[in-house]
Amino acid sequence: MTHLIRRNTVNTQNESVPPLSPTGRYALFFDVDGTLAAIQPRPDEVFIPEKTLGNLQRLVELSDGAVALVSGRPISELDALVSPLHLPLAGVHGAERRDAAGQIERLSLPENVAESLSSLLSEAMAALPDTQLEKKGMAFALHYRRAEHFQQDVLALAESAIERFPMLTLQPGKCVVEIKPKGVNKGAAIAAFMQQAPFTGRTPVFLGDDLTDEAAFKTVNAMEGITVKVGEGQTDAVYRLRDVDAVYHWLEQTLLQLDQD
Numbered sequence: 001m002t003h004l005i006r007r008n009t010v011n012t013q014n015e016s017v018p019p020l021s022p023t024g025r026y027a028l029f030f031d032v033d034g035t036l037a038a039i040q041p042r043p044d045e046v047f048i049p050e051k052t053l054g055n056l057q058r059l060v061e062l063s064d065g066a067v068a069l070v071s072g073r074p075i076s077e078l079d080a081l082v083s084p085l086h087l088p089l090a091g092v093h094g095a096e097r098r099d100a101a102g103q104i105e106r107l108s109l110p111e112n113v114a115e116s117l118s119s120l121l122s123e124a125m126a127a128l129p130d131t132q133l134e135k136k137g138m139a140f141a142l143h144y145r146r147a148e149h150f151q152q153d154v155l156a157l158a159e160s161a162i163e164r165f166p167m168l169t170l171q172p173g174k175c176v177v178e179i180k181p182k183g184v185n186k187g188a189a190i191a192a193f194m195q196q197a198p199f200t201g202r203t204p205v206f207l208g209d210d211l212t213d214e215a216a217f218k219t220v221n222a223m224e225g226i227t228v229k230v231g232e233g234q235t236d237a238v239y240r241l242r243d244v245d246a247v248y249h250w251l252e253q254t255l256l257q258l259d260q261d
Contacts (some may be wrong), residue, residue, distance in 0.1 A: 070206070072091070
């Protein structure tokens with residue numbers, strides 16, 4: 001049985017918590033990078049193992065479709081990562097969202113802002129070897145995983161960008177800082193899902209690993225749901241799993257539990 005470590009308690013590494021109750025009704029939300037997929041040197045190298053995709057499909061069946069991914073990646077990339085599955089998705093931290101009926105809501109930046117910001121960031125990041133600029137349309141991710149010595153340069157660049165465009169805000173992450181529209185976060189995306197079928201009326205469960213997931217932890221905690229932080233670091237999540245492999249094991253144990261219903 002997978003061991004979830006309860007936050008803010010002492011010597012609880014042996015505390016065993018059942019994955020989920022077979023009699024419960026859950027809405028399950030997952031981050032991707034660092035949660036369902038191991039972090040890689042480059043974002044385009046990330047993948048979700050075939051066995052995990054199969055387990056996600058089974059989870060969809062057992063939860064009547066109440067499974068969604070909530071990620072900083074665009075919807076197009078999420079679809080590619082989970083193919084052939086077709087799931088409800090929140091991409092770019094909720095700036096775009098596809099519900100269970102397939103309807104897509106998407107924010108956009110004014111064209112002049114997007115073009116000006118793209119030009120500014122492209123030129124500046126090109127001067128920082130081994131950094132990578134990821135253009136998401138309504139947001140930009142400045143990656144420095146392969147060049148951590150440029151962390152302060154990247155942060156300074158991002159801060160100067162939002163000073164120039166005050167409708168934007170920063171979202172720090174693991175070796176990345178994102179520039180996105182204000183008011184966009186994963187917590188708001190989950191709240192929107194929870195107002196729609198098949199998620200409404202269920203207990204929300206969210207697993208995530210990064211600073212970008214903290215807004216979702218707060219939202220799900222307020223709904224009296226289940227929050228799980230993957231990896232180390234301070235968090236508002238109530239439970240913790242050590243790493244991505246522990247997530248895979250938790251998912252397998254959860255399927256065994258839910259299949260008892």
